Every structure is written in C-alpha cells, then in structure tokens.
Amino acid sequence: MTHEEIRALIHPYVDGELDVANGREIEQHMRGCDDCRRLEQRVRTLRTTLRKSFPSYSAPTALKRSVRTTLRSEARPVRPFLSPWLLFVTGTACALLILAFAFFQNARATRDTLTDELVSNHIRSLLATHLVDVVSSDQHTVKPWFDGKIDFAPEVRDLSSAGFPLEGGRLDYLHGRTVVALVYRRNKHPINLFIEPTTTRDHTDPTTSTRRGYNLLHWTRNGMDFWAVSDLNAAELREFAAHFTS
Amino acid sequence: MPHLDAAFSLARFLMRNEEDARDVVQEAALRSFRFYGTFRGEKSRAWFLSIVRNVCFTALKRHRADETNVEFDEELHGAGGPAVDPGKEIDRELDRQTVRAAIEQLPPEFREVIILRELEECSYKEIADIAGVPIGTVMSRLARARQQLHQILCESYEREK
Numbered sequence: 001m002t003h004e005e006i007r008a009l010i011h012p013y014v015d016g017e018l019d020v021a022n023g024r025e026i027e028q029h030m031r032g033c034d035d036c037r038r039l040e041q042r043v044r045t046l047r048t049t050l051r052k053s054f055p056s057y058s059a060p061t062a063l064k065r066s067v068r069t070t071l072r073s074e075a076r077p078v079r080p081f082l083s084p085w086l087l088f089v090t091g092t093a094c095a096l097l098i099l100a101f102a103f104f105q106n107a108r109a110t111r112d113t114l115t116d117e118l119v120s121n122h123i124r125s126l127l128a129t130h131l132v133d134v135v136s137s138d139q140h141t142v143k144p145w146f147d148g149k150i151d152f153a154p155e156v157r158d159l160s161s162a163g164f165p166l167e168g169g170r171l172d173y174l175h176g177r178t179v180v181a182l183v184y185r186r187n188k189h190p191i192n193l194f195i196e197p198t199t200t201r202d203h204t205d206p207t208t209s210t211r212r213g214y215n216l217l218h219w220t221r222n223g224m225d226f227w228a229v230s231d232l233n234a235a236e237l238r239e240f241a242a243h244f245t246s
Numbered sequence: 247m248p249h250l251d252a253a254f255s256l257a258r259f260l261m262r263n264e265e266d267a268r269d270v271v272q273e274a275a276l277r278s279f280r281f282y283g284t285f286r287g288e289k290s291r292a293w294f295l296s297i298v299r300n301v302c303f304t305a306l307k308r309h310r311a312d313e314t315n316v317e318f319d320e321e322l323h324g325a326g327g328p329a330v331d332p333g334k335e336i337d338r339e340l341d342r343q344t345v346r347a348a349i350e351q352l353p354p355e356f357r358e359v360i361i362l363r364e365l366e367e368c369s370y371k372e373i374a375d376i377a378g379v380p381i382g383t384v385m386s387r388l389a390r391a392r393q394q395l396h397q398i399l400c401e402s403y404e405r406e407k
Contacts, residue, residue, distance in 0.1 A: 059254035
C-alpha cells in the first residue's frame with residue numbers, strides 16, 4: 001500500500017475496524033512514517049478529549065413523560081380489534097349458529113323418516129286383517145289389554161258420542177320400539193292413533209302435515225307423543241284430536 | 247422506553263436547539279411505534295436512531311432550503327487545507343461547553359458521524375445503516391469530520407489562551 005492508502009486507513013485502524021493483516025501493515029508503515037504516526041496520535045487524542053468532556057445530552061424528564069403518554073394514547077385505538085372478549089363472543093356465536101343449523105337439519109331429517117314410517121304403518125295395518133289385536137269398542141277392555149305388553153299405560157278413550165267410535169287396539173313398531181296403536185273410525189275412514197312416551201313435559205297443540213295423501217296430526221300431552229294418521233280430511237282429523245284431548 | 251437518551255442527544259446535536267430536538271424525538275417515537283408496534287431486539291437502537299436522523303435531516307433540509315439552498319458536497323467539505331498541521335495539538339482537557347460548541351460548528355453530515363462514532367460508540371456498519379450511506383462514505387466522512395473538529399478545537403484553545 002502507498003502512503004496515501006495507509007493514511008486513509010488510519011481512522012478505521014484506530015476505531016478497531018480493520019482486520020489483523022491490514023492492521024499489521026499499518027503498524028509496520030507507521031514505524032517509519034512520522035506523518036502517519038502523528039495522525040494516529042491526533043485521532044486518539046481527539047477521541048479521549050471527546051470522551052472526557054462527556055458532551056452527550058440526556059433526554060429531559062418532560063420529554064420522556066410526553067413520549068410515554070403519546071405512545072399510550074396511540075396504543076389505545078388498536079385494542080378493540082384484539083379484544084379477547086370480542087373474539088370470544090364472536091367465536092361462541094359462530095359455533096352456536098353452526099350447531100343450531102346442524103341440529104335443525106338433523107331434526108328435520110328425523111321428522112321426515114318418522115312421518116314416512118307412520119304412514120307406512122297405517123297403510124300396512126289396513127292391507128292385512130291386522131288392524132286390531134284387541135277388538136272392542138270398550139275402553140275398559142282395550143286399556144287393560146296393553147298391560148304387561150308395553151312399559152307404559154296409554155290413555156284410551158271412547159269417542160263414540162263425538163262420532164269417532166273406538167274399534168280396538170294393537171301393538172305396533174315405530175322407529176325401533178313398541179308403541180300403542182288405537183284404532184278409531186269416522187264413517188268409513190279408519191284412524192290410527194299411535195302413542196308412545198316422550199321425554200318432554202311440554203304440551204303442544206296438534207300440528208298438521210300431509211304425506212302421500214294421508215293427513216297426520218301430532219301433539220304432545222302428559223309426557224306422551226300422539227300421532228293420528230288417516231285418509232280423513234284435515235278438518236275432521238282436527239276435530240278428532242280436539243275431542244281426544246278435551 | 248429505551249434509547250431515548252441516545253435519540254435525544256443525536257437530535258439535540260443535529261438540530262442545535264432543545265425545542266426542535268424534543269419535537270424530532272416525539273415525532274420519531276410516534277413513527278417507529280406506528281411502523282413497528284413497539285421497540286424490541288438488539289437492533290432496535292440503530293433502527294430508532296435512523297428514524298430520528300431522518301426526521302432531523304428532513305427538518306434541516308427545510309431550513310436549508312429557506313436559507314442558502316446549498317446541498318452537502320462530499321468533495322467540497324474537507325478538501326483543501328494542509329493534511330496535517332504539525333504545529334497544533336490539543337494538549338489539555340477541554341470543558342463540555344467548548345466541545346459541544348465545536349461539534350455544532352461541523353456540517354450536519356459530519357456532526358452525525360462524530361456523534362454516532364464517538365458518543366454512541368457505533369460501528370462503521372451501524373453508522374452506515376443509520377445514515378443510509380455505504381461504509382466507504384462513513385470512513386471518509388469520519389476522517390474529514392475529525393480533521394475539522396480537531397481544527398475547531400485547536401482554534402478555541404488558541405482563543406482561550
């Protein structure tokens with residue numbers, strides 16, 4: 001390296017920014033060069049002078065305080081977006097919505113298959129001579145007949161006075177369990193009334209639905225599910241339900 | 247809130263008055279917060295100082311445009327004059343006010359490297375990152391800045407005698 005090149009590296013040399021090889025070359029050169037040695041000494045003296053006089057400023061307390069205040073007020077508007085409460089509430093709401101939707105879908109599917117089954121049972125009971133197991137218009141004959149055959153005591157009422165004479169009763173099979181079927185008749189129209197226990201304690205009013213031309217009526221009372229199925233028109237079937245529940 | 251002293255010191259020397267320095271630091275803190283969210287990590291000092299420095303130079307440029315409209319010229323400053331004046335040396339300690347005044351007489355670009363190197367003990371690499379210039383420029387600026395500062399200090403030493 002030339003003298004000028006060496007001189008340019010004196011500052012990084014003093015600042016400890018040179019690698020060992022270059023540093024050694026500088027040192028070697030300075031042994032024979034007064035000019036460079038003087039420059040090196042001057043840089044060192046300057047550094048010492050600056051350090052000893054300690055010219056740095058420190059931040060005023062008021063500034064520290066106002067910066068802190070500014071940053072705090074700046075941080076505030078961000079908070080609502082990251083609020084764990086809001087996240088929790090939104091998340092729960094979404095989960096509930098999905099659950100409700102799934103439940104509704106599931107309930108509707110179950111209800112559809114149950115309705116189909118009810119209608120099938122009604123039709124099957126009319127096809128063979130299997131409409132009734134116990135033939136009687138007397139509710140006091142029909143009701144005891146079920147004793148020991150099922151694990152619940154169904155309500156059996158004779159509605160002859162209202163124009164719905166009791167024909168009898170039988171056991172039937174609905175969505176995997178034994179249920180009671182009471183048979184009534186309105187003129188020529190047989191009515192199958194399926195009865196099974198339910199877990200709900202609510203009383204619901206009869207709701208109508210139609211399947212393959214048959215009318216269905218469903219209500220709940222005294223912990224029992226009632227399904228009336230018939231080819232009778234909906235109005236008269238409602239009349240039947242009204243008499244039965246009165 | 248770390249690095250506030252270093253930030254204020256740099257701003258105070260660059261702006262040359264306390265009120266402007268306060269404004270600069272306040273502004274820089276706000277900018278860095280908006281950009282980064284908070285101050286973290288080892289590199290945050292260099293990063294925060296670079297913001298302070300940029301806010302300072304933007305303000306200075308505005309002032310400069312108002313007054314002289316002269317841009318800093320790497321070649322102009324430090325060019326000419328004897329490379330080493332053998333007669334003058336600083337041979338005694340100088341008080342804080344004299345040193346501060348001497349630093350303030352340097353052009354801002356020289357002031358910046360002197361403060362970062364001599365007061366904040368930054369490496370050349372850090373200074374290059376903060377000032378946004380190549381390391382070679384840091385090296386030449388520092389050499390010239392030291393030379394000028396030496397001359398100013400010698401002159402004030404002469405005056406005191």
